[in-house]
Amino acid sequence: MAYQAKDKIAIQNLNGFQFDRKEFEWMYSKLLPTTRAERDKMPGMDALRSEMIVLGACLVNYMLRELNIEKCMTSTYALKEGILNRYIREKKVRQNKYIGHTDHDIRAKSILNLAVKYHYEQDHTLKVSELSSIIWDGVNSLIPFSSPNDKDLLQYAAILHDIGKFIHVSGHHKHGQYIIANSNLTGFVPSELLMIANIVRYHRRSFPKPEHPGMNVLPEKERNLIAALAGILRIADNLDRGHRGFVTDIKTKITEDKIFFSIVSSHEVEMEILSAKENAGLLEMITGKEVVMIQE
Numbered sequence: 001m002a003y004q005a006k007d008k009i010a011i012q013n014l015n016g017f018q019f020d021r022k023e024f025e026w027m028y029s030k031l032l033p034t035t036r037a038e039r040d041k042m043p044g045m046d047a048l049r050s051e052m053i054v055l056g057a058c059l060v061n062y063m064l065r066e067l068n069i070e071k072c073m074t075s076t077y078a079l080k081e082g083i084l085n086r087y088i089r090e091k092k093v094r095q096n097k098y099i100g101h102t103d104h105d106i107r108a109k110s111i112l113n114l115a116v117k118y119h120y121e122q123d124h125t126l127k128v129s130e131l132s133s134i135i136w137d138g139v140n141s142l143i144p145f146s147s148p149n150d151k152d153l154l155q156y157a158a159i160l161h162d163i164g165k166f167i168h169v170s171g172h173h174k175h176g177q178y179i180i181a182n183s184n185l186t187g188f189v190p191s192e193l194l195m196i197a198n199i200v201r202y203h204r205r206s207f208p209k210p211e212h213p214g215m216n217v218l219p220e221k222e223r224n225l226i227a228a229l230a231g232i233l234r235i236a237d238n239l240d241r242g243h244r245g246f247v248t249d250i251k252t253k254i255t256e257d258k259i260f261f262s263i264v265s266s267h268e269v270e271m272e273i274l275s276a277k278e279n280a281g282l283l284e285m286i287t288g289k290e291v292v293m294i295q296e
Contacts, residue, residue: 015076021064024072031057091122098129099159100152107187111156114183118163124243129158131236131247138252139259142287143228145221153192154229157199161233164200177201177214194218195226202230203237207282224286231283235291238276239263247272251296259289262296269295 031039031054039050049056063069100108115125136151164175180197188196198215202208208215208227215223239247249264263273273293280291 015074017074019072019074021070021072024060024064028057028061094126094130098126098133098155100155107152107156107185110185110187111159114180114185115159115163118166118179120159120163121243123245124240125159125162127240127245127247128161128233128236129155131239131250132158132232134250135232135236135252135261138250138261139232139254139283139287142254142259142289143225145225146228150225150229153195153199154232157196157203157229158233158236160196161200161203161237173201173204181214191222195222198226199229199233202226202282203233204279207285227282228286231280231286234279234282235261235276238279239269239272241272241275254289257289259283259287259291261291261293263293264296 030042034042034054036050039045039053040047045053060072064072095102095112099112102109102112132154133151136154140146140151160176160180162172162176163179164172164177167175167179177197177200180200181193183193185193194214194217198208198218201214208223208230210216210220210223215226218226239250244267246265246267246269247263248266251262251264253260253262263269273295277291277293280293284291
């Protein structure tokens with residue numbers, strides 16, 4: 001209606017058309033006293049909207065006044081498209097942060113392709129990667145044999161930690177180790193793949209031992225690093241044990257003999273904390289400190 005009131009040629013797509021507050025007030029004053037039959041005859045009136053347009057105009061008028069808005073722009077997209085667009089965008093942002101920029105990072109792309117191939121659970125693995133990164137940032141000072149690149153390996157392992165379930169849930173940590181070690185992923189040297197495979201192998205059940213397959217070919221420094229990263233992954237995985245995504249942050253405090261993790265969540269996460277504490281032994285063994293967890 002505002003468009004046609006400007007004596008412009010009517011078009012089908014009005015997406016992006018702008019009008020100011022005075023133009024709206026003119027339309028508003030015209031609409032208020034009308035009947036539906038009268039509105040149906042107005043130029044530019046959509047027959048499907050004529051019944052509810054007065055109520056909608058009242059709401060817009062209230063918002064313009066309360067928010068002191070002077071100019072408006074129309075959109076032909078519905079709320080559902082906006083919600084879907086935001087959902088996809090937020091997913092992409094999280095993926096880029098906790099896997100890597102898959103559009104131009106060949107290593108991240110290789111990891112994602114392998115995860116998709118073996119039907120990974122996206123929300124859970126991204127959450128585990130997120131929590132692993134937070135824990136790493138809090139405790140990496142206790143791991144003297146680590147390097148900045150090790151955080152990437154931890155994140156990659158977090159994304160792939162459950163792909164062994166494609167073969168069978170039972171023993172999926174070992175199935176995952178086999179898949180990764182034999183994947184020949186682009187962008188990785190064999191030693192890096194072996195590191196990721198072993199981190200996945202030890203994200204649950206038994207602790208690493210030098211005589212285990214995959215560990216017996218590595219020097220002690222790399223075996224210790226695998227144990228440390230797997231220890232972090234165990235805690236992160238169990239903090240999302242129910243795959244609910246409830247834990248949003250972890251605050252770390254380190255004392256002489258303890259590591260305190262304050263778990264941040266707007267929900268009750270007693271089950272996740274209990275499970276994570278039960279699986280903190282590997283990190284405790286590597287750091288020589290007791291892990292204490294409480295919900296903030």
